[in-house]
Amino acid sequence: MTVVSTTAISISLIFPGFLFLFYDNLEMLVQSLRGNIQLMVYLEDRATDADVSSLREKIQAERGVAEIAFTGKEKAQEEFRRMGIDNVILDQLEGNPFPASFAVTIRPQVQEDERYLSELADRLRKTKGVEDVHYGAEWLSFLNLFLKKIRAIGAAIGLLLGVTVITLIALTIRLNYYARQGEMEILRLIGASRAFIRLPYLLEGGFLGGIASAASLLILKGIYGYIEGHFAGSGSWMGISYQLRFFPASISVLLLVGGSTLGALGSLISLVLVDHE
Amino acid sequence: MIQLFHVTKYYEVNRPALQDINLQIEKGEFLYITGGSGAGKSTLLKLIYCDERADEGQILIGGRNVARLRPSHVPYLRRNIGVIFQDFKLIPRKRVYENVALAMKIAAVPPREIKKRVGEVLEQVGLVQKRDAYPLQLSGGEQQRVCIARAVVNRPSIVLADEPTGNLDLELSLEVFNMLRDINTGGTTMLIATHNREVLKRMPRRMVALQQGKIVSDGWTA
Secondary structure, rough: HHHHHHHHHHHHHHHHHHHHHHHHHHHHHHHHHHHHOEEEEEEOOOOHHHHHHHHHHHOOOOOOOEEEEEEEEEEEEEEHHOOOOHOOOOOOHOOOOOOOOEEEOHHHHHHOHHHHHHHHHHHOOOOOOEEEEEEHHHHHHHHHHHHHHHHHHHHHHHHHHHHHHHHHHHHHHHHHHOHHHHHHHHHHOOOOOHHHHHHHHHHHHHHHHHHHHHHHHHHHHHHHHHHHHHHOOEEEEEEEEEOOOOHHHHHHHHHHHHHHHHHHHHHHHHHHHHOOO | OEEEEEEEEEEEEEEEEEEEEEEEEEEEEEEEEEEOOOHHHHHHHHHHHHOOEEEEEEEOOOOOEEHHHOHHHHHHHOOOOOEOOOOOOOOOOOHHHHHHHHHHHOOOOOOHHHHHHHHHHHOOOHHHHHOOHHHHHHOOHHHHHHHHHHOOOOOOOOOEEEEOOOOOOHHHHHHHHHHHHHOOOOOOOEEEEEHHHHHHHHHHOOOEEEEEEEEEEEEEEO
């Protein structure tokens, strides 16, 4: 029963563990995106030098702006050519299709303030000489929402599986308790306190929970290794650089402690129930 | 040392297992409690080590009424009373040494002292050679000696024995009683529930006879 329970608990911990791992990596990606938020202000081709100069002053006066960098039409084209992406098409085009732009770096204090960023983008859009403003708002909002959903689903599944783990351990401990009822009666008769009799069962529950957590962590590590081996562990996707990581040691330890705590809790519940029978 | 005043215990309404028991047992005394099946011998011992609670009366041990002892204090009382059971009550998956040492572990005795004292007691009951055996590898007499060793290892002031020779032949029974007498010689108060007439004859001591839950005689064995 003990082996069966531990295996069942390990397996049931893998799914929320995997979800947590996915969430952890996604959150890391979002954090790195947030840290690099830039507003790209694209200028109209007909914008005059005076328009550009006035726009520069307006942007610099904004409280959330850390710095700005101007890229002229020629430089934009040059940079695109340097990237080596389909220069053939570019050569066939008449004139320079690239707009001049301001790259506006946002102060860290307001990087997570979606409302401010949206209002700033709207204000700049309405400024004379501005063609459009991009800052990946939709993408960031989508990621934030996605993270929230994953967090909620993870919490619900975690709660459900937490209850499952507690129930499985409680059942195991209860069976072990009944199997050793004769022994416990002897202990009681020769002067053992309740704590002395019960402590081994609490420890057993904690140990089972810890072992199950450790096993599920090992399996997750294996799955992670497979994913990392078959799909690059780091790289760039849609212009966003990413770096996958397994749980850091602190989170692994936390998961082990969590598993042990659930196990001990399962034992405690089991012992309380036995008491009330 | 042990005083019982008007002690009554019911398992069934209107059918007391023990009724109005009054008894005084002096420190270091060796006392037999006799009577047929259902006379109340085991119940009397159980009341003393608080495995059962008296419905009426007082049971004083060293001046303290154990009949009203709080459940959380019962283990402390039991650590000062050694109990020898007819069915030995040894833990089968533990070795002889571990079974005896368990009583000391429960009393939170330091490991070094446990090692020393368990060795002494196993020597006393003649089981040093069997210290690593499991109970089921021992004869009935040997198992009872392990039980005796466990009962006395904490040097209790009182030892209760409930039909300690119920499962043994006469020769082994006398061996066990001699062992109990030796322990009593060291000053331990000994209460032995038995109906082994042969032993009573060969080792005369004070005897309290019970019948249907009442004391019918209290005096020396003939």
